[in-house]
Structures are given as C-alpha cells and as structure tokens.
Amino acid sequence: MDKTVNQKAWFLVLPVFLVVAFSAVLPLMTVVNYSMQDTFGNNQFFWNGVGWFKELLDPSTDLGGRFLASLGRNLFFSMVILAIEVPLGIVVALSMPREGWTVAACLIILALPLLIPWNVVGTIWQIFGRPDIGLLGYVLNAIGIDYNYVSNEVDAWVTVIVMDVWHWTSLVALLCYAGLKSIPDAYYQAAQIDGASRWAVFKAIQLPKMNRVLLIAVLLRFMDSFMIYTEPFVVTGGGPGNSTTFVSIELVKIALGQFDLGKAAALSLVYNLIILIVCWVFYTVMTNAGVERKVQASSEPAAEPKPSAALKPVPALKPKEGVA
C-alpha cells in the first residue's frame, strides 16, 4: 500500500506535535541551559561552559566516578536481565495452553505484574524478601542460606534481578506468544510431514517468525531496564552502600536530593544521548524489518502452493482455526 504525499497531513499531526513539544522540548531546553552553568543558590547562575561535561566523563572526579560506576552497574544489570528474561519468555510463550478458557486465564495472570504500580512492585518484593516477615527471606534463611538484601550486596542484586524477572518476563512472553500465533498451521503440518524434530521446528519455523517481536522485546526491555528507578529505589534505596544505585537513582539524588542543577543537567543530557542512540538503532532495525516483511508478503503467494499441495493426502490433520 503506497502512501500518498499530502502536506496537509501536518494539520492532523499538529496536536500531537504541540503536546509532546510542550512536555519534551521546553524542559529539555531548561536542561541544556542548566548544564552550562553553576549556581551558588539564590537563583544566581554562572557560566560554566562544558565544565560539567568534562567532569562527568572523567572518572577521577567525584561526579564522573559516580556516573561511570552507576552506568557500569546499569549496563551489567540490563545484560543480566536480558539474558534471563528473553529465553525464559520464549519458553513460557511456547508453554502456553492451546485453547479453551486456560488461554485467557494464563494471559490475564501473565499480564498482572505489568499492571502493578512500580512502587508497589518494589513494596511486594521488599516484604516478600524480608527474613522476618517475608516468605522468601524466611524460607531461604530456614533452609540455611544466609539471605538479607538490606546488608548483603550480592543478595540485594539477586533480589533486584529476580524482581525484574518477575515484573517483566511476561512482556517478553506475551510478545512471543503474539508472534507464535501469527504462524499458519500449514507450516507445522509441513514440518510434521517432513518428520522434523521439535528442535528443528523451533529453529526453522518458530524462531524466524518470532524475530520481529523478539527484537521489540529486547529493545523495550533494554531501554526500560536502562532507566529503571522506582523498583530498586523502593527495595534497596540504591544500597547497601552504592551497590544497586543505577543511573536514574544517581541522577535523582543529584538533581532533587542535592539540588546540584548543573551536574544533574549535564548527566541528563549524556544519559538522554545514550538512550537516543539506542533508540535510533531500534528504529532503523524496525523500519528495515518492516520493509523486509512487505517484500516477504508479496513473494509469499508464489511459495504457498507447495506446502498446501503436500498437505492434501493427510486428512487426519485438521487445521485448528479455534487457536487463532
């Protein structure tokens, strides 16, 4: 479907542009303004040029050290949760029931953690993990594991990661499930005729079909985990020490805690820039995938007759329309 060129379409987009520009461009200009200045309170500002940026990227200074440390922690956190959530989400999506009321029940339970306010997610795990009143902490300590997320760094990390897996694996699973459902039954039937193994079906049919949604899942999860704030803040408050202080927590500490506007603004800009780059990669890959899909779709009718012709002699396999 080719789009027609119509500059009047701008009138339709204008409301969105105004609303988002009001919320995005104006505040961002404030940030740029602050990032170049220093303040001694009383609303007196002094020109500081790129001073904050230099300090920010130099690990020997206090600001730079804190920023780079939290950035490192944040990247490590994102990698770990991606390594857990993506495979687990695929497995869960493959384990979804085929039909009946259990499908709806599973979908609703899966979506439940996604709809809980983030601070309540923190509260749930804060309570759940406490050795004195929480089931998890109590059981772990009862079977002889010395677990305390308030004082032990490793335990704090494990808690934050398990919490994120609990909170967001469902997103990956739901996306994969949507991808799996778009696979026509004929593909599976053809595979069965060829005597393909379970693993071969996964590798040759399911994984390629899930490519696109998996991409969305990975990038959404990367970016959301990269700006995580509320949940670890509620559970560990960034501690013990600074061990679970991620970039957003550090930024809020500097901006709203110490009211160090210049430093906070410089950090914000660098932070935003990183997100913007990742976002650009995401967007480019997505639009390319969209083009590929269109090409695929237009070439599909030619390829289609083969599997369906091969199917005819097998009446035992009836297509399950009810699944979709």
Next chain:
Amino acid sequence: MHSIPGRRLIMGLFLVFLLLPIYWLVNMSFKTNAEIVSTMTLWPHTPTLQHYKRIFTDESWYSGYINSLEYVVLNTIISISVALPAAYAFSRYRFLGDKHLFFWLLSNRMAPAAVYALPFFNLYSAIGLFDTPWAVALAHCIFNVPLAVWILEGFVSGVPREIDETAFLDGYSFPRFFIKILVPLIASGIGVAAFFCFMFSWVELLLARTLTSVQAKPIAAIMTRTVSAAGMDWGLLAAAGVLTIIPGALVIWFVRNYIARGFALGRV
C-alpha cells in the same frame, strides 16, 4: 501446535512464581500487625479488615486513589484524542519530515523520567499547574502520546484504504468520515491504546510524585511517605498495595484478547 514437552509443568511453575509474591501481599493485608511481626503464618489466622477499613475511612488515604484516577483518566483522554488524527496521518500520508517526527516521538517514549523530573517541576511551577492533576496528566503525555500514536497507527493501517475513498466519494467530509466511519472501525484499537495509556500512567511514580505536594498527591506517593513517617505499618502498606492492583486487574479483563498485540505496539 506451538507447544513444547512439559509445557503444563513449566507454565504452572511460572504462574506460581508470578502469583506467590502477590498472594503474600494479599495474605498480609488481612493479618493484624501483631500476627505479621510475631509469627510466620501462611494464611491469616486472625483475619481482619482493619487495614482496609482505615484506608476507606481516612481521607488522607482514599483521596490518594481519587487523585491518581483523576490524572490517569485525564491523561488517557488527552493522549487518545490527540493521537487519533496523527495516527491516521502517519498511516495514510507521506509528508515533509514524517519519518523524523515519528522517530522523535519514539525517542520521547524511551526518555528516562528521571531526566524530566526537575525541568517539569520548574515548568509546571512557572505556569501555575504544580500540584494539580493537570500537571501530572500533561507530564505523562510525554510517554503516552507516542505510545498511543504507535498503537493506533498499527490499527488504522489495518483498515483498507478503499473504505476512506468510498466514504469521500459518498460525500462524507473529513471530520464526519473520521467520527462516523473510522472511529467505529478501530474501536478495539482505541480500547487497547486507552488501556495502555491508563496502565503506564497508573504505574508511574517518579513524575507523579515530583509534580504534586498536597492537593493532588497520588496514592503511590502517599504509600511511600505516610509509611516511613509512622514507622512500618506493614498491614496497612500491604492493604494499600492490594488496592492499587485492582484497577489494573479490572481493565485487563476487557482487553485480554488484544494485550499481546498492544505490547507489540500494534505491530505483530
């Protein structure tokens, strides 16, 4: 056809993993504080409704839910009404800077809330909206409007272009076509987009907390503040938490068939 061996076991274990922490919260909300602190019980031995009663009778508590719902609903209405025409434009037309605009919108969906907390505080204080539901509703537009545009664009693209052309040939004006024909056709898409706006506005805390102080304080902020001030009233905290889960659980029922598609930004 797309299942794996042992799927019932895997699914069962995963659902238990998801439900156990929630069960613990619910369990705790029905216990007295004495029971919570003194013994480890798997279900409330002396069930009580005192925590819920306190929330529903104490205005400083239940007003938090009203405040939260107020800005969430405002935000959903604003987001959907500005996103609808834009989604149509992105789906049907090519215009100067459309791709850049689309990318710019996406980048705002991904921008960390922490970056905007302070400038928003300045901005809304300056225009006198600080501590009103409008401030939070407008602030949440930064990630909800792009999301709504994305989801709706996916749904509008699913409507055949021939329908537009036929309607215009029949003499429909653009606004009339939009309201009489297009909106009913993508009603489910609007429902899904509204659901996601509702959800993301409901779960967000950082901006909501920064932009309010007394009048419009959301329930999430009341939970963090009151509890730390009055020591740890675990039962009350748990009850407040349970009550925040309910609106999400209710709306989820209506969109259960579209959830997955919505999370894929309408692009499955």
